[in-house]
Amino acid sequence: MDHPPHEFDAVASALAADGWCLFHGLLDAAQTRALGDECLAMHDARLLQPARVGSGRTASSLRGDSTRWFVDDALSGPQRLFVARLDALRGALNRTLMLGLVDCESHYAVYPPGAGYARHLDCLRGNDARVLSAVFYLNDRWLDTDGGALRLYLASGPHDVHPHAGCLLLFLSARFEHEVLPATRDRMSIAGWMRQRAFPARG
Ligand code: OGA
Ligand code: MN
Numbered sequence: 001m002d003h004p005p006h007e008f009d010a011v012a013s014a015l016a017a018d019g020w021c022l023f024h025g026l027l028d029a030a031q032t033r034a035l036g037d038e039c040l041a042m043h044d045a046r047l048l049q050p051a052r053v054g055s056g057r058t059a060s061s062l063r064g065d066s067t068r069w070f071v072d073d074a075l076s077g078p079q080r081l082f083v084a085r086l087d088a089l090r091g092a093l094n095r096t097l098m099l100g101l102v103d104c105e106s107h108y109a110v111y112p113p114g115a116g117y118a119r120h121l122d123c124l125r126g127n128d129a130r131v132l133s134a135v136f137y138l139n140d141r142w143l144d145t146d147g148g149a150l151r152l153y154l155a156s157g158p159h160d161v162h163p164h165a166g167c168l169l170l171f172l173s174a175r176f177e178h179e180v181l182p183a184t185r186d187r188m189s190i191a192g193w194m195r196q197r198a199f200p201a202r203g
Contacts, residue, residue, distance in 0.1 A: 008092035011170065015132075016097060020152060020171035022161065026085050026136060032166045034078040036138035039108045039188045042068055048110055064115025065180075067107040067191075082106070082190065086134060090194050099131055099196070106134075106192035111148065115187075117180035119153070122173040122193065129198035130173040137163040138188040148183030152176055163187055 007025055014021035027035075042048060048066035070079050083104065090101045111117075122133045135150060142148070142164050149160035150169060153176060160181075161169050171178070173193060180187075 008089055009096070011089065012093055012096040015093070015170060015172070019175050020154070020169070023089075023168045023170065024166055026089070026168045027082065027166065029166060031078065031081055032138060033140070035082060035136075035190065036140065036165060036188055038076060038078050039110065039138055039190075040186075042108065043110045043186075043188075048108060051109070061118075062120070063117040063180075064182075065109045065111045065117060067109045069105070069107040070190075082136070086192060086194075089134075093132070093194070099194075101131055101194040102197055104134070104192050104194050106190050109189050109191050111180060111183060111187040113184055113186065114182050116182040119151075119177050119179040121177050127198050128174070129195040130193040131196050132194040133169075133171050133173045133176075134192040134194060135169045136190040136192065137167045137169075138165055138190065139163050140165050146184050146187075147181055148185075148187040149181045150178055151181060152178045163189060 011021055011023050043066070048068045051063050051065045051067045070083065072083075075083060083106065086104050086106070090104060093099055094101055122130050124130065139148075142162060144162055148163050150163065152159045152161060152169075152171060161167070163183075
């Protein structure tokens with residue numbers, strides 16, 4: 001796929017204006033399906049592990065997903081494509097918004113039926129590296145009645161994003177609290193963060 005350099009312009013404008021946006025042009029349907037198939041296969045092979053919160057405790061009361069981090073020098077083909085595209089978007093945002101984003105980190109996440117993630121901010125305590133949260137959805141034929149919305153708490157009130165395959169949600173990590181509502185079926189995503197250089201807290 002060839003992507004014109006201006007394809008990310010609308011993303012940059014929306015982020016500058018609102019601090020969040022949805023983007024449907026990151027990957028095509030076949031590329032998205034390859035990630036969904038891989039995530040499901042890894043989940044079936046028990047390669048995902050119950051997620052932890054900042055302090056390293058498992059926190060099933062806070063979040064019920066299982067995750068597997070993408071490892072830079074061990075990326076699968078579909079992962080390599082995803083990471084390349086997210087990096088291209090990061091570069092474009094650096095040029096237009098001068099955000100100083102130095103890298104991305106990403107993991108697969110599967111939320112089994114009934115699992116969610118309580119309202120939270122993505123900034124880790126004492127670490128301001130995460131600037132932009134980027135969640136890419138992998139669920140084919142998702143129905144609104146399946147649940148599993150990402151509820152983003154905007155200044156104007158809550159806004160629900162349904163986890164349809166191919167949809168990328170971007171938002172400023174420090175600005176927007178959000179939660180994952182429980183679904184009636186397995187819910188797959190790639191949660192990613194674009195990061196700045198983090199300086200140790202003073203004092
Ligand atoms: C997270 C998160 C949202 C989602 O992992 O911090 O908020 O929709 N994920 O998977
Ligand atoms: Mn989050």
